[in-house]
Amino acid sequence: MKISENRCGLVLHRATASNKMAGPLALAALLLPGVGWAEEAAAVLPPPVLNTGDTAWMLTSTALVLFMTLPGLALFYGGMVRTKNTLSIFTQCFSITAVVTVLWSLFGYSLAFTDGGAANSLIGGTSKAFLAGIKLDSLNGTIPETVFLTFQLTFAIITPALIVGAFAERMKFSAMLLFMAAWVTLVYFPICHWVWGGGWMMTKGVLDFAGGTVVHVNAGIAGLVTALVLGKRKGFPYTAMPPHNLPLTLIGAGMLWVGWFGFNAGSAVGANGAAGMAMLVTQLATATAALGWMFIEWMVHGKPSALGLVTGAVAGLVAITPASGFVGPMGALALGAVAGIVCFFGATSLKRSMGYDDSLDAFGVHGIGGIVGALLTGVFASPDLGGVGFFKGLDMAGQVWVQGVSVLSTGLYCAVVSWILLKVIDLLVGLRVDAESESTGLDIALHGERGYNL
Amino acid sequence: MKISENRCGLVLHRATASNKMAGPLALAALLLPGVGWAEEAAAVLPPPVLNTGDTAWMLTSTALVLFMTLPGLALFYGGMVRTKNTLSIFTQCFSITAVVTVLWSLFGYSLAFTDGGAANSLIGGTSKAFLAGIKLDSLNGTIPETVFLTFQLTFAIITPALIVGAFAERMKFSAMLLFMAAWVTLVYFPICHWVWGGGWMMTKGVLDFAGGTVVHVNAGIAGLVTALVLGKRKGFPYTAMPPHNLPLTLIGAGMLWVGWFGFNAGSAVGANGAAGMAMLVTQLATATAALGWMFIEWMVHGKPSALGLVTGAVAGLVAITPASGFVGPMGALALGAVAGIVCFFGATSLKRSMGYDDSLDAFGVHGIGGIVGALLTGVFASPDLGGVGFFKGLDMAGQVWVQGVSVLSTGLYCAVVSWILLKVIDLLVGLRVDAESESTGLDIALHGERGYNL
Amino acid sequence: MKISENRCGLVLHRATASNKMAGPLALAALLLPGVGWAEEAAAVLPPPVLNTGDTAWMLTSTALVLFMTLPGLALFYGGMVRTKNTLSIFTQCFSITAVVTVLWSLFGYSLAFTDGGAANSLIGGTSKAFLAGIKLDSLNGTIPETVFLTFQLTFAIITPALIVGAFAERMKFSAMLLFMAAWVTLVYFPICHWVWGGGWMMTKGVLDFAGGTVVHVNAGIAGLVTALVLGKRKGFPYTAMPPHNLPLTLIGAGMLWVGWFGFNAGSAVGANGAAGMAMLVTQLATATAALGWMFIEWMVHGKPSALGLVTGAVAGLVAITPASGFVGPMGALALGAVAGIVCFFGATSLKRSMGYDDSLDAFGVHGIGGIVGALLTGVFASPDLGGVGFFKGLDMAGQVWVQGVSVLSTGLYCAVVSWILLKVIDLLVGLRVDAESESTGLDIALHGERGYNL
Amino acid sequence: MKWITAIIKPFKQDEVREALTAIGITGMTVSEVRGFGRQKGHSELYRGAEYQVDFLPKLKIELATTEDRVNQVVETIRTAAMTGKIGDGKIFVLPIEHAVRIRTGETGPNVL
Amino acid sequence: MKWITAIIKPFKQDEVREALTAIGITGMTVSEVRGFGRQKGHSELYRGAEYQVDFLPKLKIELATTEDRVNQVVETIRTAAMTGKIGDGKIFVLPIEHAVRIRTGETGPNVL
Amino acid sequence: MKWITAIIKPFKQDEVREALTAIGITGMTVSEVRGFGRQKGHSELYRGAEYQVDFLPKLKIELATTEDRVNQVVETIRTAAMTGKIGDGKIFVLPIEHAVRIRTGETGPNVL
């Protein structure tokens, strides 16, 4: 089977190079039938060399994924809040980027992607703390290790940034900084290790190509917990809080869509057939999810809204994320449509019936969309449905079960740790701004600036 | 001759791989003297293999061209309408993207790029409907077929999206959706096949590297017909309808400029000398077109406007599109200057004297610019003017004639089918919103949202 | 030593291909111990061939760097001025792009990157004026020469565009056009040749990987001179002139950050380990610079501002620019932090105490940041601090000295020529708009448009 | 002298201004306002939820005129601003006690 | 008839509108204004420099009502708009001499 | 008490506010308006076509003051707002019948 050979060959290179299975694709080595061949072949394969095409694509993908956060997500969220809080969103996204970048270089990359020895199923080691030993010619598979680690860094940046949507318009900036620093350290780095760094989920056979669980379920659940602990915004849900600048949100949505090609196709860690297919299925699922949300909103409310259309698109992007290395084009169309419709109810009926104030639907879109995607990956990976097949030894039921376990464990671990962190930080500096600052708006109260002087 | 060898070699790979001449560059095989060599060489060349560098560039180009529509074009147009209609532009661009994506995967790609058997000069076949048979390791030349088809999809997306500019601020959303679905199916897919998929224009020797005719003349003419059938906006031309947010338009213009590198240089279907030259000439023609419009506006109206400058730039981008694989740097400078000046009159005097309401000058810029570019390609392709030469057997007069034929046939076919579609849809659901919705604005009337709550 | 071999090998290719040392990386050939090896090896190396991966990355980098100006920098600056001047910024950035593009193709590339014969230490020759002799298959190292020259063009575009920040809100558009055309010709092209085109600074051993001196010190000093010659805006510093639209500035900042990956990692002229390391250190220095500015502003003024955070980030991007090919990750963290803090004082206390009106801190951020970066490159290039080492024969003191000389010479030459040009243009057409136009705003006075009609 | 404040539908601005110019009125000041009245607002969508918007965009025209022209001005505005549909707006007349032109210091009717 | 102009804190808009609706007021016109008064402005940051912003965002409510309801309306606005903190704003009452409904041409109290 | 409405050139805002503060005026309310008057508008460009813009940006200052200070206030505004060029604007004085401070319920001159 040509495809699996290719992909295993690729993975093998990477494993040899870094002496470790790292990154999304690594999983494929365990998963596909060809793996036996790969092991034999290892003996005769030449040592991995840098491939300029793979490197070019991964440099580009890194730029694309950073672009999703700066300015993509900042715009997507920043346009949806009220005028008086728009800068707070931007400041949060930029400062999260800076803080996570520093932590990643100090210990994050090492904890996520090195061998943790005895504790390896739970957490990596410290051998690459301070990026020790990473040189110009260090490789990870066919690309420089510097590129691999910067690419992975952009995932560690966007995940906490996604949480911002849940607590927008009311959290203290200092508390936000502390929470994010602690959260990536205690939640993101470990879970990233579990799934992509050689931890227990990887061994168990979870299929998560580009981060449906690691990134989206994780951020969604953390968002839900934050929204619950912080409480509702003053006036919610009686006062209408319409987006202050939808064009900003729509620009952001476009950037997310385009940047996601780097997110998903970049997770192939090379310019290969897997990257091409990931790009294609990403486009297809996003399209049907956008249309799914649009038509159901049109039916329910009589009008298709601009924000609905792009929210559906984002739901589709989220849902196809774990699946993008495993499903075929027609599976992607179906998966996207389901995600668009389910998230429509997740961000509307569910939120209303439960009464929490997930300001910008971080849980409604990323949490729900991530769960839908993770579970459906276990369905549409089926070769009968055009997919590449299940993890070695699993059938569809088994795969869906494993997917469910990964969602539950991620959700549970994330919820508990996030909750503890929030409580501790509340004691230390207080989580929420005072009522007057909330009513003045965070921009002037916390940052001393106004968004617009038109 | 080294250049033609390279390019023919490349084409040959692609032809062998897909067993079909597909994509813009394919034409080059027919066109250049070196082709005989290429055919001989075919016997000894190894079967095509994936080239990671070509793949990396085409993945990137795909992202860049999608970026032109989302959010580039949406911004360019969305900033130019009045406040009350800005979201309608975004919604149209996003929904067109979603609908065309689905149709492309169901049958569009197959109709455009497979062999249509007996009807092949007019339309492709259905062998790849539902993307049947497209696997991780399917190649088109040196890149995965998934990448080739997603790249081509982004062209199928932007073409109908360009039409939006002509009927902005007055068309029903439902009618727009129906029209676009029918139009890409009955107009874009066939014409794409004619020029790039092996149809009659390709055989005839039309030079259209990246879509001057397929994309721009096509969209421009469809826009003109839509503007005529829908009639003028209430108040046009007596009420001033100045852009509500020019910074949005200028951001969009910047994104179009940058994204166009993917459009033109990506049409080389690889990271090669042709791509490099296409990028260079794109930059040169855009610069002179921008300056051409700027200086003539300065002379005629006493001031150079921001919108004029970027409209000139877009005119240059349009005009160099068909030429970008065939002309040299100095030819590009000349071609751009002509395009900037001609489009200045196209979007102003022509529109005023004819009295149609092409709201955002879809015809004035894309139609006129496309025609100028198509014809001048026949001039500046001349080796005496630094170009790569004409189609095999043609001289300059002959080439210009063929270019003219392609413009006329595209225009005529597009106009007739567009007109019929509009009339049918008018009967079915009505094309135009009622007067009150038009005066309230489409954002609230059709989408239930306002762009800004500042 | 593997690394230096790689890089010299690469450089050698490029040198052989273009028969000239061109581009940032070329310097490395002179600088690293392995260079002797490279020279020997030259005899046996095959002639350079096009590498598709390198080409793909450089095509992408070119798009990224153009994106920094259009629309990145236009947004960054355009959001910071008052409403009535926002279009003037965009118009300046777009027209500079167009004018520089034309001049580059006519003679700029040739003056910067060809052999100037006897005058070579000061200026290149005219052998490639009008891009003579540049064909589809011309190579520069492993990439098409068209790509190399378009990539370098984007640097020639952004440098004058950066100056715009210093004279915003008061310069005549005609004077601006004349000044920029003259300035790139008489200042940028020569200095570019000095450092990257084989001129005296290159020989002297200056380390400037991606343009700390050529681009940022140069633009910063020119900005300072322009601000001084033009004088203060009416009302400065007593009237508050807060940014009219900070979200635009923040979008621009995000685009600059992402685009800078093309700027710095693209300066490796290939998809290799040097590119990967440049991308990584760029990300790290930017993060600490952003945090540096943020925390010091928080301490001094009691609040961390959004604009402060991103200004710090830009300061970091500027400072790491010359260093990005020479320092290691931990050096980058330190360098960024210093840059963020020093620029904080540069854009605030220094400006206030000197009393010039550098409207948007072109000198405060690019000038100061560029100087900090240039000097610290001489420090953190030290192998003891994780860097790749100094220029052949230099120790840290010597390297810092050379860096200082390059800053001083650039600053002096640039200041003198800029001053003369401004005086001459003032005589010819006048530099400054009249008081009424300044108070009406440049958008209506010079361009006949208003930014917003909300 | 009287101060006439008219609240009208925004898209009627040009018609009203032209009608006023036609009767020789050379000065006025307008501003964007939001109106609440008998005319129903509309519902808007936000992430699949609907909420009611009560305030509608209106235009406020303020103009000072002499006593003898008040009726003519009011009637002119009324005619030009009328669509006959609810929400057309109102015109109010208030007394002015004193008026000054800043440029010249003139007072009284000369100011207009 | 009287013209009531109230300057209030912007976030009180909904409360005031509801209180007025509750006492049967069916029309009003609001606009965004900037106020200068006893309430201190705040300082804002621009590139590490601080500058003082003296004008604060306020909302102006204008409404015409009949003589007999003036006190009730003023009192209703006052109660709904009050926070007890400085900057709550003021209410001014001016005389209206004439009023017309554009749609119907009605005048006097019928206009309201 | 009187209601002073001044229409001035926007860039004169700071000068007028400072002049008023200097004579002890501690409160005022300003809003952005568009003015039509003797001062010519300008033409704007849109895709190579020119159109006339008649309305120019102006600033409206509204302030209540006591009878005895009216002349001083009017004169102060006039002096500070004057450039001597057409379009400087006008000042109108209207009667106030009643005034209330929302925070305290005070009425009359104490409100100011």
Ligand SMILES: Nc1ncnc2c1ncn2[C@@H]1O[C@H](COP(=O)(O)OP(=O)(O)O)[C@@H](O)[C@H]1O
């Ligand atoms: N009592 C009032 N005082 C001030 N403005 C009013 C008043 N009543 C209505 N308005 C203004 O007039 C506009 C139109 O009033 P509305 O009752 O909707 O329709 P109509 O004028 O046709 O009766 C409102 O939107 C509001 O701006």
Ligand SMILES: Nc1ncnc2c1ncn2[C@@H]1O[C@H](COP(=O)(O)OP(=O)(O)O)[C@@H](O)[C@H]1O
């Ligand atoms: N003399 C005045 N004329 C018009 N508006 C005023 C006047 N004094 C104050 N205002 C308006 O009332 C607002 C509140 O006044 P301020 O003195 O700050 O607080 P308070 O109303 O609690 O005394 C101001 O922001 C301004 O808009």
Ligand SMILES: Nc1ncnc2c1ncn2[C@@H]1O[C@H](COP(=O)(O)OP(=O)(O)O)[C@@H](O)[C@H]1O
């Ligand atoms: N009759 C009027 N009623 C209300 N505002 C007026 C009137 N006439 C002029 N204005 C306002 O005053 C501004 C200046 O008036 P204009 O006639 O242009 O200059 P000047 O005040 O120097 O005579 C106008 O832009 C408008 O806002």
